Amino acid sequence: MNNKVILVVLDGLNHQVAHDCMGYLNALIEQDRATLYPVISELPSMSRPLYECLLTGVTPAKSGIVNNDIVRLSHHSSVFSLAKQASLTTAAAAYHWMSELYNIAPYNAVRDRFTDDPSLNIQHGCFYHMDHYPDEMVFLDAENLRQQHNPDFLLIHPMNIDDAGHKFGLDSSQYRNTARGADIILSNYVDVWLDAGYQILITSDHGMNNDRSHGGILPEERAVPLFVIGDSFSHQPTVMQQTELCGNVCQLLGLVDHGKAYNSALLNKQPEFIRQQPCNTSIKTSASTNTNNQAEKSENSL
Numbered sequence: 484m485n486n487k488v489i490l491v492v493l494d495g496l497n498h499q500v501a502h503d504c505m506g507y508l509n510a511l512i513e514q515d516r517a518t519l520y521p522v523i524s525e526l527p528s529m530s531r532p533l534y535e536c537l538l539t540g541v542t543p544a545k546s547g548i549v550n551n552d553i554v555r556l557s558h559h560s561s562v563f564s565l566a567k568q569a570s571l572t573t574a575a576a577a578y579h580w581m582s583e584l585y586n587i588a589p590y591n592a593v594r595d596r597f598t599d600d601p602s603l604n605i606q607h608g609c610f611y612h613m614d615h616y617p618d619e620m621v622f623l624d625a626e627n628l629r630q631q632h633n634p635d636f637l638l639i640h641p642m643n644i645d646d647a648g649h650k651f652g653l654d655s656s657q658y659r660n661t662a663r664g665a666d667i668i669l670s671n672y673v674d675v676w677l678d679a680g681y682q683i684l685i686t687s688d689h690g691m692n693n694d695r696s697h698g699g700i701l702p703e704e705r706a707v708p709l710f711v712i713g714d715s716f717s718h719q720p721t722v723m724q725q726t727e728l729c730g731n732v733c734q735l736l737g738l739v740d741h742g743k744a745y746n747s748a749l750l751n752k753q754p755e756f757i758r759q760q761p762c763n764t765s766i767k768t769s770a771s772t773n774t775n776n777q778a779e780k781s782e783n784s785l
């Protein structure tokens with residue numbers, strides 16, 4: 484596979500709220516254009532540790548990014564670093580902690596908010612540091628980056644759903660309506676991105692609880708959605724681990740020897756991919772930790 488990829492991380496989005504409130508994405512599911520998989524977040528169910536998990540495939544306990552106050556560069560290869568090594572173009576419209584993990588730490592807003600430096604892992608960036616920075620602006624920042632730089636990998640990371648959860652809790656109209664708002668914004672972009680040749684993944688780092696926080700092991704804190712849109716996905720039932728997302732993005736980008744675990748059942752085995760294999764050898768699936776998936780219906784496994 485050799486695709487361009489957009490990864491949308493809707494910070495703090497609980498799986499059930501995504502399932503119930505995001506009508507546009509559900510419309511794509513009803514048209515067999517998208518699939519929703521439930522994912523159980525790694526622990527602790529906190530932002531910075533799980534940004535590292537999503538972008539490197541390494542659990543917080545192993546990465547050392549075990550709370551939000553650890554301000555340093557990642558010690559592991561990431562989608563950004565691996566893509567850059569392969570001479571692909573990377574970009575992100577994201578919270579400033581992403582810049583701290585993969586570009587420069589600590590974040591200096593004057594220096595780092597607008598980033599254009601091919602030597603950095605995130606080569607083209609528009610970062611923000613206020614949790615109420617509007618999601619609408621984050622998507623506009625991302626679309627500007629996409630149109631300006633045509634990135635192979637683009638991370639889009641809005642914060643307003645998490646912000647609403649901290650202010651009003653999981654079971655609140657404000658939290659649900661912020662998720663509905665993100666769904667409406669996405670409806671303006673998804674077809675544009677598909678037409679531009681992107682495969683799209685939409686997920687979250689962690690969920691939310693009714694104490695207006697997250698961090699523990701409650702199901703509502705750990706259950707997050709993974710929507711996949713595009714013809715490089717199998718759209719078949721499988722059980723996806725949060726640690727596998729990084730490897731799956733690497734596979735989609737066509738990166739070789741990335742060393743990351745991935746779930747081969749998530750991906751479509753395209754005819755040209757099969758033809759590229761040597762004769763009389765089966766397609767290597769050993770990197771998958773879920774080669775024989777449990778074939779659970781995604782909506783029923785939570």
Ligand SMILES: [Zn+2]
Pocket residue numbers: 495530645646649697
């Ligand atoms: Zn939060």
